[in-house]
Amino acid sequence: MAPRIPAHIRDQIDTMLRSGARINDIVAATNTAYRTIWKLRKNLQDFGRVTRPRMKRSGRPKLIVETAEQVKLLQFVKDHPTAELDDMVQFIRREEGLVVSLATMSRYLKANGWPQRATKSLAAKTSAQPKAKPAQGPSHAQTGEPQNLSPPSGTSSTSFTKTAIACWKLMTSDLSPVSLFTAEGTEHIRQEDGSPNGEHYDPLREQHARDTSNPGSVFEPSRSHSGTKTGRYKRSDKTAHNPGMKAPLWVEGDEKGIVAFDQ
Known part of the structure; x- marks a missing residue:
């Protein structure tokens, strides 16, 4: 690497070295260190210039470099928006005979500014849509029918059914809980039931x-x-x-x- 010296002094040293001047004369004329002049002369002998050429950027070599490969891969992604990286790798291997890894394919897509695969966006749209609820019949409150409940342990089905009907009558009538079991309430329920024998659960x-x-x-x-x-x-x-x-x-x-x- 060339020493950090001003550009006009480096140009003067370059001119004097090309003219065949000695290092001691260049040091006295430019007031520069002897070691700096020696490095610049070595660069001139090795590279034809007093400064070293810039080194290439270090990194992984590109495997997908051909324009035809890029166009085919881009078209494949457009035609198959839900394709995974495995599908892209197999496509490049089948069409171009190029073997690349999943990591290489992922880095190539990111380096070219391509968006993420459409699977994520499709999944987000699907989750945002409201899900259809299963069809349900009318509730007991809408139909006005008493709800069928199973009797608790230790209670007969007949007694439990009669008790449930009496409670339902209480909720649908204007009677108070106490008057339901009085003579007036019993007569009211008997008239609504319309039983031919006039009997009702007591x-x-x-x-x-x-x-x-x-x-x-x-x-x-x-x-x-x-x-x-x-x-x-x-x-x-x-x-x-x-x-x-x-x-x-x-x-x-x-x-x-x-x-x-x-x-």
């Missing part, structure tokens, strides 16, 4: 039948915060220690009626 009647068949249940009265008389059926010790005896329902009641709940 939770008090079913609870009375269960209490009669199960003497272990005891009704313990108590008072609520509002002063209304309430009570709850509880298992007696006989029922708790006898696994074969059927346990009664938990029942809450007040002065107007008793509401039965399955435990």
Whole structure:
């Protein structure tokens, strides 16, 4: 590498060296170090100039250099936007007999300013589109039909179905929860059902039948915060220690009626 000296002094040294002047005379005339003059003379002998020629940029040699190869590869990418690097490598090997690696193909695409493969953009567009939801039938709230529920363990299907129908009638009517189990509420539901025999599910009647068949249940009265008389059926010790005896329902009641709940 040539010493860093001003351009006009380097041109003067070049002229004096070509004219055959001695190194001591050039040092005295240009006020430059003897070693600098010696390096410039060696460059003149080796390269024909006082400065070394610039070295080529170091790096990997280009494998895809022909214009025809570039045009074919670009056309292949346009015709096959979702092609992977493997497909491009096989295309170049099949068409031009050029063996390149996946890394070489990737570097070549980036060096030429080509965008990323269209697979990413297509995937982004696909994910951005709203997905179609599966078709669903009308809900029970829209149709006005009671929802079919499976009875809990320990409850008969008939009792559970009747209880569900009574609850549905309560939600669709203007009656209060307490008046549902009074005479007025029972008559209202019986008229809506239109039963030919005039019978309707009565939770008090079913609870009375269960209490009669199960003497272990005891009704313990108590008072609520509002002063209304309430009570709850509880298992007696006989029922708790006898696994074969059927346990009664938990029942809450007040002065107007008793509401039965399955435990």
